[in-house]
Amino acid sequence: MLLSLAFRNLWRNGRRTLLTLSAMVVSLALLILALSIFSGMLRDILASATEQYHGHLVISRDDYQETHDLYTTMTEAHLPLAKIAASNPVQGLSPRLRGYGLVSHADSSYPAELLGIRPDAESGVTSLQRQLIAGTALAADDDHGAVLGASLARRLGVKPGDELVFVTQAADGSIGNDLLTVRGIFKTGDSGHDNGLLLVPLGWLQQTLALPGQVHEVALAITDPMTASASANQLRPLLPDGIHIVDWGTLLPEMREAIASFDVSRLIFSVILYFATGLGVLNTLFMSVMERTREFGILMAIGMRPRSIRLLVLLESALLGLLGASLGVMGGIALCAVMSDTGIDLSAWITPISYAGGTLPPRLRAVLELRNLLDPTLMLLFTTLLAGFFPARRAARLQPVAAIRMD
Amino acid sequence: MTLSLAWRNLWRNRRRTLITLTAMSFSLMLVQGFHNLSYGVYAQMIDSGVRAGSGHIALYRGDYATSRDDRLTFAPGQLPGQIAALPGVTNVLQRLYLPALAQSSRESRGILLTGIDPAAEAMVNPLLAKLDLSTLLPTTDGRDALMGSRLLRELKLEIGQKFVVTAQGADGELASELLFVRGTVHSGIRSVDNSLVMVGRQRAALLAGRPETVHEIAVLLSAPDDSGDQLQRVRALLPAGEIQALPWDTAMPNLANAIKLDYASQKFIFLVIVIIVSIGVINTLLMAVMERLPEFGLLLALGASPWRLRAMVLCEALLLGLVAMFIGSLLGSLLTWYLAAIGIDLRRFLPESIEFGGVIFDPVLRATWDVRYMLQMAALMPLLAGLASFYPANRAARVAPAVAMRNN
Numbered sequence: 150m151l152l153s154l155a156f157r158n159l160w161r162n163g164r165r166t167l168l169t170l171s172a173m174v175v176s177l178a179l180l181i182l183a184l185s186i187f188s189g190m191l192r193d194i195l196a197s198a199t200e201q202y203h204g205h206l207v208i209s210r211d212d213y214q215e216t217h218d219l220y221t222t223m224t225e226a227h228l229p230l231a232k233i234a235a236s237n238p239v240q241g242l243s244p245r246l247r248g249y250g251l252v253s254h255a256d257s258s259y260p261a262e263l264l265g266i267r268p269d270a271e272s273g274v275t276s277l278q279r280q281l282i283a284g285t286a287l288a289a290d291d292d293h294g295a296v297l298g299a300s301l302a303r304r305l306g307v308k309p310g311d312e313l314v315f316v317t318q319a320a321d322g323s324i325g326n327d328l329l330t331v332r333g334i335f336k337t338g339d340s341g342h343d344n345g346l347l348l349v350p351l352g353w354l355q356q357t358l359a360l361p362g363q364v365h366e367v368a369l370a371i372t373d374p375m376t377a378s379a380s381a382n383q384l385r386p387l388l389p390d391g392i393h394i395v396d397w398g399t400l401l402p403e404m405r406e407a408i409a410s411f412d413v414s415r416l417i418f419s420v421i422l423y424f425a426t427g428l429g430v431l432n433t434l435f436m437s438v439m440e441r442t443r444e445f446g447i448l449m450a451i452g453m454r455p456r457s458i459r460l461l462v463l464l465e466s467a468l469l470g471l472l473g474a475s476l477g478v479m480g481g482i483a484l485c486a487v488m489s490d491t492g493i494d495l496s497a498w499i500t501p502i503s504y505a506g507g508t509l510p511p512r513l514r515a516v517l518e519l520r521n522l523l524d525p526t527l528m529l530l531f532t533t534l535l536a537g538f539f540p541a542r543r544a545a546r547l548q549p550v551a552a553i554r555m556d
Numbered sequence: 557m558t559l560s561l562a563w564r565n566l567w568r569n570r571r572r573t574l575i576t577l578t579a580m581s582f583s584l585m586l587v588q589g590f591h592n593l594s595y596g597v598y599a600q601m602i603d604s605g606v607r608a609g610s611g612h613i614a615l616y617r618g619d620y621a622t623s624r625d626d627r628l629t630f631a632p633g634q635l636p637g638q639i640a641a642l643p644g645v646t647n648v649l650q651r652l653y654l655p656a657l658a659q660s661s662r663e664s665r666g667i668l669l670t671g672i673d674p675a676a677e678a679m680v681n682p683l684l685a686k687l688d689l690s691t692l693l694p695t696t697d698g699r700d701a702l703m704g705s706r707l708l709r710e711l712k713l714e715i716g717q718k719f720v721v722t723a724q725g726a727d728g729e730l731a732s733e734l735l736f737v738r739g740t741v742h743s744g745i746r747s748v749d750n751s752l753v754m755v756g757r758q759r760a761a762l763l764a765g766r767p768e769t770v771h772e773i774a775v776l777l778s779a780p781d782d783s784g785d786q787l788q789r790v791r792a793l794l795p796a797g798e799i800q801a802l803p804w805d806t807a808m809p810n811l812a813n814a815i816k817l818d819y820a821s822q823k824f825i826f827l828v829i830v831i832i833v834s835i836g837v838i839n840t841l842l843m844a845v846m847e848r849l850p851e852f853g854l855l856l857a858l859g860a861s862p863w864r865l866r867a868m869v870l871c872e873a874l875l876l877g878l879v880a881m882f883i884g885s886l887l888g889s890l891l892t893w894y895l896a897a898i899g900i901d902l903r904r905f906l907p908e909s910i911e912f913g914g915v916i917f918d919p920v921l922r923a924t925w926d927v928r929y930m931l932q933m934a935a936l937m938p939l940l941a942g943l944a945s946f947y948p949a950n951r952a953a954r955v956a957p958a959v960a961m962r963n964n
Contacts, residue, residue, distance in 0.1 A: 165843055249666055403744075428578060433839065504810075
């Protein structure tokens, strides 16, 4: 009975209730949108570091990830790759060899990092081969092709079909020196990769560096990058001694920090917004309690307990909160749907921003995660209940006689 | 008279007015305080960024800023001295950048060889701030080098050991040079720590086969050049030709864009706050109008014009806005004062220095006063309240006297 009473009370002043509701709905819907845009940025910057280069998880020997030591290799045939590939979260797996040296074309030479890969395996882990602006990706049977970054290609003055010379120090102490043919040119927006990264066939690099059958690391892609740490723990027992598996958070501590600071801004953002919303709800509920002072007095005089009165006002605020929350969630989902996929393209206004080991592409798009709905909704309900608390207390403390005489 | 009537009307329901005032004042406080905090943090990021990077004003030949084509060197000639003599210029830094390959006995890595004037640079470049004076490069043409901390580890080198740097000379031939590690630079930015090698400017120019030339002249000013006057003065000194002077935000788009994006997200929050506060003000005024409908009817019956009623509701709103403006600005100033004097210390939450947009900034965030912005936001309050009063005022003016009075 209290519930239906509370509901009817809300609509005794429909305009006021609607205005308060609209403040709640606007704040909740926009907050859901803002948090989802944050999530989108986070996904983008994380993807730029992992899905454009590192992978979500990396297997390597000893301290290779710290030093990139040429000699810290693993024999590919000794790794339980088939077993790892068959594990649950693993989506793709790419054995790689890494070399540093000078690449030259005609009379230009620049330093570069060469990543020896198997094209089809690498495509399951990173998207570099799908971000081409010219030429084609490496074919599976290509034995001396190369795909390189756009800025490097421009500085070297090469286009697909041109020849490159790569010079480096091989593992046996000799000077490794071989020819490559440019197949494609990628552009990621990450200045480091666009400026100095080449993808070459694994076999070719193993031969040039005199490291036959050896790899430096195995990069893995998993279903959900946010569970990388748990997946690493799950895969660890499969690995032989001395071989380690690390997740992107360990590999890129600055990225982990950036994501942690995103979480802090989410919180500040929400608190500020709900502060303003909460005061609005408080105002409405106080008003409605004040103008019903006499009514509460009568209710008490005919035997309603103060506790029930308090419950009635709290129920009104809870109903208001639930109504606002459900409409706000719908609004938020609708806004996110509009802003998903590509979202707003900012490339005319800003260029990609590199920081924390990743690159933020110039776009705003919303990625709706469950917590983006849940956190703000719970906070809104909490805020409305809190805002209902003081008016409810006031109503419950009224003295029936004085209240009826008032007005 | 309308004014004093409006003022009295506001206080007929004290609690309602107070709650609305609180919401408005606190919102103004938050907007002012957080804007000033960002303003301070951005200023600090820019300061750190221009010192390590392009300066407030950067001189390049041709499109070096975007193409990074190493052939675009130029002879500085008399320019550094002339620019240094301009008022407001604190430092003029000449630099040369050379992509190169560094090799130790075991490893090789791609690096960015940066030629600097050690004495001039040491005082201002934040990358060198933590460096012990004894590890400074002694000359501009010596073989001593400073190396990024991660690069040092990857090359398996120790301080004092030698390494070889190979780069392409002006004639297209590769040239190599033997250098010695004199000290390390640890910035916390991965792309710097794994690729930076600093040597004397003349040593780098010799290796590049372009003696006595530079890629960049970075001009540091005593205060940011918001008006662009300093840029004009520097431009006036440039000889006719390819050399250009650029402001920092053109020379370092990464930093400028990081700030733009961050500020845009902040503006979004401010916008939402403004919407919510406006709805709150509409709500309050509407409530105040609705409960006084009989009164308005009476006033109309007594011959007050609808415009008079509109003016009165507008006056109430403006008064509300003005009071919120004063209280909010006072609170905003207090918040700014706190954030400027004490700041927010992030060291408790984050382990190391913070990087954003490619620069490192102090983990103690401090606000800087932006009085003009505070005044603009303060003026927004009465304006907003005035706009919010439009609907309630209309409602009051449109009552039919007889119906309104019967309504009681």
